[in-house]
Amino acid sequence: MSGDHHTDATTARRVRRLETLLEEKGLITGERLDEAIDAFLAESSPANGARVVARAWTDDAYRARLLADGTAAVQELGHMEGSYQRLRVVENTESVHNVIVCTLCSCYPLRLLGPSPSWYKSEAYRSRVVREPRAVLREFGLTLPDSVDVVVWDSSAETRYMVLPRRPQATEGLDEEELAALVTRNALIGTAPL
Amino acid sequence: MARINDVGGTQGFGAIDTTDDTEPFHADWEARVVGLYNTLRAQGIFNTNEFRDAIESMPPADYLATSYYERWFLAICSLLERKGVIEPGELDD
Amino acid sequence: MTDAPPDRFPPGTRVRTFRHDPPHHTRLPRYARGKRGVVVEPEGPDELPDISAQGRGDAPVEQIYAVRFAARDLWGEGDHHVVLDLWESYLEEDRQDER
Incomplete structure (x- = not known):
């Protein structure tokens, strides 16, 4: 800075x-x-990623397509058109928590998440999250049980990653738009739960 | 041995400032630098990997002393000089 | 890329990364050099950044693989995993009988 x-x-x-x-x-x-x-x-806003996540939460067939081919699935919703990049969406489950970084520079799914926060580009985050992700996540206020496997995805310019967070409990009555409003940027990077 | 950008696992950078800044740019010139990057790259003046190489080739002390978009600007300048688009010193006061 | 040859490293292949420390841009970070991992999936082919970063138009197009490493193998400790996109020429098969 x-x-x-x-x-x-x-x-x-x-x-x-x-x-x-x-x-x-x-x-x-x-x-x-x-x-x-x-x-x-x-072209770049975290609202794009939130919309994709809400669709995946409410449409199992879409969710399957999103996890199989992220690029094609987000293009269905009008995102990343004409992009030379690919997108891989990685799904959080009860037993796996994913978190994204780019240790060599600052690669990030800009089209879906908007410009990245300063911390994502910082040497502190880039150096530490591949080495001690649990400690880093605790600094973000996220403490994971030992039983959860933490997977750190170190991005490239060619393939960008986005996390599909777990759908919060007690949201059965919400529609897609209301669900999208719950999704935060940090949840899509993997540094916050929902 | 590795370049200064290759920080994965390097110790000593300290705690992360987790402030959730939502403004894409902290100054107008940062936006102009992104505009310059996108425009010049689209014209084929340089490619993404040449640009990354220019950032990584900075002397380590300079890399660590400059902000994110300052690095971008310095990298653009060094590429434009190397390719003969601008002359060394042409931007100086 | 319809007539591309089949991938050299199918999912599940045990691979080892090169130790090489090149004097130019590369996407094999220091922390993952000379390490053992497992191929998750191919990401799709792209130009080798090591060459295209030199402004050369003759960068070969190679398959990129998402390769999964155990923290223990990278850092000697830890229980997490790291997945990294690596170009085919950064990798060789890690044959069990040579270990």
């Missing part, structure tokens, strides 16, 4: 200068850059 105001102002100036240079060279335009930023934000 650069909380340093001076560094921030210096970098901002240099970014602006690079933009101007590249505009002069005819490589970019301000409008194209605006469009790229808007597209990045418009």
